[in-house]
Amino acid sequence: MSPHHFFASAPKHMGSLLAEELIRLGMRDATEARGGARFSGTLEDGYRACLWSRIANRILFPLAQFGVEGPDDLYAGAADIPWEAHLTPDHTFAIQFDGNLKGVNHPHFAVLRVKDAIADRFTQRYGQRPSVDLEQPDLRIHVYAHQDGVGISLDLSGESLHLRGYRDSGSAAPLKENLAAALLMRAGWPEIAAEGGALLDPMCGSGTLVIEGALMAADIAPGLLRERFGFHGWLQHDDAIWARLLGEARIRRDAGIKRLGALRGYDQNPNAIRVSLHHLERAGLAGLAHFERRELTDCQPGRAEDEGLVIVNPPYGERLGAPDELPALYAHLGAVLKERFVGWRAALFTGTPDLGKHMGLRALRMHTLYNGPIECKLLHFQVEPRYFVSNQPRPLAPEERSPGAVMLANRLVKNLKSLRKWQRDEQITCLRVYDADLPEYALAVDIYEGEQRWVQVQEYAAPATVDPKRARHRLREALGLIPEVLEVPGEQVFFKVRQPQKGLNQYERLAETRHFHAVMENGHRFLVNFEDYLDTGLFLDHRDVRRLIGRLSAGKRFLNLFGYTGTATVYAANAGAAFTTTVDMSRTYLDWAQRNFNLNHIAGSEHELIQADCLRWLDLMAGRRRYDLIFLDPPSFSTSKRMYGTLDIQRDHAKLIRSTMRLLEPDGTLIFSNNLRRFRIDLEALSGLDVTDISAETLPRDFARNPRIHNCWQIRNPAV
Known part of the structure; x- marks a missing residue:
């Protein structure tokens, strides 16, 4: 029996x-539309x-889809x-x-044409027709028209699913229940709750965020309170299936409530x-x-030991709150x-994100x-001192610096002199000039040049044995002298804390200035951003890997x-690759890649950008592409919810490489790279493949x- 097709509106x-969410519920082929x-x-399902x-x-059950030129075709x-x-x-x-x-x-008028079509069909066959009831119909029918096409569906939901059944009144400007659930999911509440974390809304209004949080934490189906759904009046309704699902949901609720x-929800308004x-x-x-x-x-917090999520939907001037207050x-x-x-973690939902700047916390994404x-x-926050905006280090003036600062300045000058001829010969304008050369100054310093410098x-997170006050003083010394030695205005020096990242945190947004600057590398132009992300968009340690890709790409499918x-793709395309495909899960980075393409005059259908989970895409493309x-x-x-599965590169690299090799031509080349220092x-596990370590070269x-920052291998199929 072929599967039914459904559409869930949102x-x-x-x-x-x-x-x-649908994938987590078992609908493995669910896709955004x-x-x-x-x-x-x-x-x-x-x-x-x-x-x-x-x-x-709503959950819609499509019945028909057809082209239309006007009302008569709709009928x-x-x-x-x-x-x-x-x-x-x-x-x-x-x-x-x-x-x-x-x-x-x-x-x-469109509704009347569909109503007439239904009525006439029944009248012709049975001599009588069903009636229209706009308040509590047995069956709800949904008609959607777009670009000369019409889809007609049954609405299995009845009333909108955001109406859970617990809310019959509210304070001013309440959040809809499904929006509240979306905020909690985006803020990571399900994971926090699973670990026993607390939830607090300091401006709770009618309590929707807290109640939706409780339903999630207790594994309670949001539709369990509703007495009726749209399918209850449908001739094909299977009550036995529905009764079984209700029974399972009640068992889960009874178990979940105990956990x-x-x-907590607070509000200054007693009503x-x-x-x-x-x-x-x-x-x-x-x-x-x-x-x-x-x-x-x-x-x-309710208790001193509590830790978890603060989530809040404060006034932002659209409906509530005087703007000047x-x-x-x-x-x-x-x-x-x-x-x-x-x-704690914190999440703030606002229609005026600029107001978030007054909080004195840096939004991570x-x-x-x-x-x-x-x-x-x-806006998402981690409430830790390193993200307090007022806690950003103030550079020290020359008279405030210790003798150690002179050593740092001397090392910077020495490194610049040592690299100058190599930099000129290799036409390199973006480079690392200092990498924790002196243990007391655990920094990485990178220069980027375009129209300006x-x-x-980046400060490497200090170990617990280092006195935080002393480390901070040295950092302030460094931030004072670096602009002087490198001859850069202070406003063109950007500072970040570099520390071990989990999941895709290294790619998450830190701010949203959208300040991009064009830089050069080996004749290619790239956009970098120093403020919005931990990384700039150009991995400098991959410079020679990109150059290798350029050498190997002429006439090839990459x-x-x-x-x-998309920086590696720019090298391949500019070197004459016949076709390129760039796959990433992030729309943000694919848009950035497209801007890099445009900057290098790369255009055409032979250079495609695909937004997809790479693990799933590899499975889908096996046997279909080379x-x-x-x-x-x-x-x-990576543990991103949008991924087909979790990825631990040390654990999974052999499987990932073999999956990728299925898309490689027999005489092709795979370049595998990662930055895991202990990899x-x-x-x-890769026996049978020709694996060459090219990390050093x-x-x-x-x-x-x-050198531990960089791992790279060239992998080929064995010679026949």
């Missing part, structure tokens, strides 16, 4: 999150999505659907129309607290979360977080979501996996002081 910018996500499966989706608005297409298989003349129905249809100026941790407590009771969670009237000034409110919120919630028609940002200074900003040259440069570790390649001279 608010704007929530389609990818919905697809991820315009307005939501598509998936296929059994009728039970459709029911499960109705019961368990926290993100979807004909609707009349061809075997409606008698879905309802009887004694049923009632309602129709919702979305989109735009040629020749129809008002959606009500529920600390959830908001009364509403929150009422909603908590309606959700069947009375006594399992704590709501209390409390001013922001008095906000603190909001900066002080956000500053107050930031001060409370820095004083009492060190070690952000997501765009919509609150109704209002475009908003979810910029310097990036694949760049985990392609980042390349002459492949560059595989994966992250050391050991498993030659036994692809290590640039300016990185020779610390």
Whole structure:
């Protein structure tokens, strides 16, 4: 029996999150689509999505899709659907129309044409027709028109799924339940809850964030409170399947409630607290979360040992809050977080992200979501001193420096002189001039040149044995003298803390200045960004690897996996590659890659950019594509929810390499690289392949002081 196809609708910018959720629910082929996500499966899968989706608005069961030129084609297409298989003349129905249809100026006219088609079909066959009931129909029908095409579906949901059933009133400007769930998912609450973490909303309003957080933490299906769904009046409804799903959900709820941790909501408005407590009771969670009237000034964890997530949707001037009062409110919120919630994560949802700058915390990343028609940002913070904006080091003046600073200055001058001839001969404008040469100054200093000169200074995280005050003093010394020695204005020196990263953290956004600068490398031009990310978009230690790729690419089909900003692809394309494919999971970095292509006048369908999980893409492309040259440069570790699976490069590299080799031509070359300092390649697991270590010959001279930063192998199929 062929699977059914479904469409789950979602608010704007929530389609990818919905697809991820559906995959976790067992719909492995779920993919983001315009307005939501598509998936296929059994009728039970459709029911499960109705019961368990926290993100979807509706689950639609498509009946027909056809082209239309106008209202008459809409009538004909609707009349061809075997409606008698879905309802009887004694049923009632309602129709919702979305989109735009040629020749129809008002959606009500389109609804009338579909209604007439259904009524006429029943009248011709049975002499009677079902009635329309706009309030509580037995069956809801959804019609969507787009670009001369129409899709007609059954709405298995009935009312929108964001209406869980626990909320019958609210304070001003409440969040919809599925938006609240999306914020919690983006903020990492499910993982925090699984580890026993706490949740706190200091401006809880009607309690939606806390209650949705409780439903997640206790593994309670969001649809469990609803008495009716759209499929209950459908002729093909299978009540036995539905009863089984309900039974399973109740068992999970009863078990999950026992594991529920600390959830708290505060608000200065006593009426908001009364509403929150009422909603908590309606959700069947009375006594399992704590709501209390409390001013922001008095906000603190429930217990000293608590740690977890603070999530807040403060006023931002669109509906609530006087604009001239909001900066002080956000500053107050930031001060409370820095004083009492060190070690917690925090997430702030706002329609005016500039207000977040008043918090005195650096946002590590952000997501765009919509609150109704209002475009908003979810800002993510780690409440730790190194991210306190006021904690940024102030450079020391010359008279404040110690003798050690003179040693650092001398080393910088010596390194510059040593590298100058090599730099000139190799036409290198972006290079590392210092890499913790002196143990007391554990910094990496990189120069980038384009129309101007910029310097990036990265501080390696100091071990616990180093006195933080002394380390900070040395850092301030360095930041004072580096602009002088390298002849760069202070505003063109950028500072970051470099420390071991987990997952894709090294690629996550730190800010959103969008300040890009063009630099040169071996005749190629690249855009770099010094402020928004930990890395600049150009890995300097890969310079010689990129040059090797250029030498090998002429006339070849080139694949760049985990392609980042596409710099290796630029080398291949400019060297005359016949075809290039760049694959990365991040839309941000693929857009950056496209800008690098444009900067180098690389255009045409022979240079494709693909947004995909590389692990899944490799599986999909096996036996379907072949390349002459492949560059595989994966992250050391990744647990991104958007990935097909987790990736630990030490554990998984042999499997990943063999999967990649399936796409390599028999006489092709794979270049495998990574930056895991303790990496050991498993030659036994790669037996049968020709593996050559080229780490030393692809290590640039300016990185020779610390060769562990760079691992690279050339891998080929064995000679026949």
